[in-house]
Structure formats: structure tokens, C-alpha cells
Amino acid sequence: MAQGANEENGTAAADTDLPEGLKIFGSVLQNLRRSAGLTQEEFAPRVRYSAGYIAKIEQGKRFPPPDLPERCRPVLGEMAAGVLTTVAKDLRRKAGLASWFRQWAKIEEEALTLYAYECHVVPGLLQPESYMRQVMRCYLPPLTDEQVEIQVAARLERQALISERGNTAFSFIIEQHLIERGLGGQVVTQNLIDHLLRCAQLRNVELLIMPTRRVEHAGLNGPLHLAETPSREWIGYVESHEASLLYTDRNEVGTLLQRYGRMRGQALDSEASMSLLERMRGAP
DSSP, X not given: OEEETTSTTSGGGGGGHHHHHHHHHHHHHHHHHHHTTOOHHHHHHHTXXXXXXXXXXXXXXXXXXXXXXXXXXXXXXXXXXXXXXHHHHHHHHHHHSOTTTHHHHHHHHHXXXXXXXXXXXXXXXXXXXXXXXXXXXXXXXXXXXXXXXHHHHHHHHHHHHHHHOTTSEEEEEEETHHHHTOTTOHHHHHHHHHHHHHHHTSTTEEEEEEOSOOSOOTTTTOOEEEEEOTTSOEEEEEEETTEEEEEOOHHHXXXXXXXXXXXXXXXXXHHXXXXXXXHHHTOO
16 A cells, blocks of 8 residues: 555654754753753853753754754763764754655664665765765755754765665665756766766665666656565655655556566676766766
């Protein structure tokens, strides 16, 4: 069964997580500050922020700056800084991932196998920072500088899946035109190609390029993602503008697996894909 983002069990329910997370962080900071015997007026200058700004963070009305836990370390101690870092990490992840994507992100973290086909943008798990920043510059309505930093941090954190889950098999199929588009200019594109080549060298990563010219193509319905769970069940995921669908019905997931399998045969193999990337990078 396909589960929509607006359904009761869909990812849109996570919209309430962020304001609640801000309140939790603020409460934790307030309790740690009080345990240290400091008022807001005494604490604020020691962490190089205004008392008013600290008050708003503690009230859950401001997103904590990324360096706040480190600034608190010499003031509140190692343990307090560690607690703040952990709480901030969870908050940053919720803020940096779209509400309709968070459910899939949780599935990714436990998956034994992950497949992804993309024809619009390079998959987030494979984006170098310069490329992801350019992608975010294209968002409409525009993001604030703070929103960009939060989303970049969350995406970089999510990318740790590839290096930390060495037993998870990752397979990516990306369209050749995504690189040829030159998003962000020559330097960003060269950085992207270098990053893709490095990722493809990992033993648990398969990266295949779908050539621009193909007589047949099984992915005309658009991007798709598939995950094999620890219970050996497969789940499918597709998304569009500000929405997503999660597939759990075996027949529907089987159709997505069939399409992905056909595309693996239609794409260039690993060796040919790497050769193409190297040529696009400028190798003779």
C-alpha cells in the first residue's frame, strides 16, 4: 500500500517535532545553566551571546547556533556540553530534513540494502557540500542563511550512512545529464565528479550512469528509492513537490524492484560509468 505524506501515518505528522524539539533543547540548556548556579545575565557573556538571545533559546523561540555546545563546554563542563551536542544533533536533523522525508530517513538508517535512481538531482547521499549548497540556492521560496546551514549539516550527517554502515549495500543509478548540466559552474561540477569517483571506490557502493541516449528506459516514471529492511522486506519510496509516497504492498514494491532491475541492465556498467566520469572530468 502506498502511504501519502498527508495520511495519518505519513511523514507530515513529524511537522510538530521541530517546535517541540526547540522547547526540549531550551529546557535542557536552562536546567544545565541553573545547575551551574548561573543566571541568564551571568551565563550569556561567558558564551559570547546576549542575555536576550539566550532567553529566547531557552524559551524555544530561537534555533540554537551550531557552536553553542562548544561555547558552553568551558562554562558548564564536558558532560553538559555532551548532552547539549546530542540534543542539538537530533534537533538539527529534524530541522534539516523535510517533514515528509523523515520517515524514509529512519528506514535508511537500518536498511541492509539501499537502491536509488535519480533523474532530477544527484542523490543527497552522494552530494558534496559545494553541490548541495548550489541545490539549496535554487529552492523556492528562498532559504535563509540559517536554514541553509541547518540543511547542509543534516545532509552531511545523513551521508555518514555510507561510511558507517559498511555492511549495507548501496546502489545508485543517476542520469548522465545531471552532471552535464553543470549546476553551480565548472568548479562545482568538477568537485561533484571527484566526489562521485571517490564514493564509487567504496566496496559497498555501486554507482551506475544512465547514458543520455537510450532507445529504452524503465525509469520514465521518475525517481525511485528502495530499501531492504532487517526483516528482509522491501519498502519503496518516491517523492515529488513537497510530498512523498511510501510503498509497503508487496505487489507495488515488486513493480518498483522490477523497474530498478531493468534500469541496472540499461545503465552503463560500473567500469564504463567510471570511465565516463573520468572523461567528463577531463581525463584523456
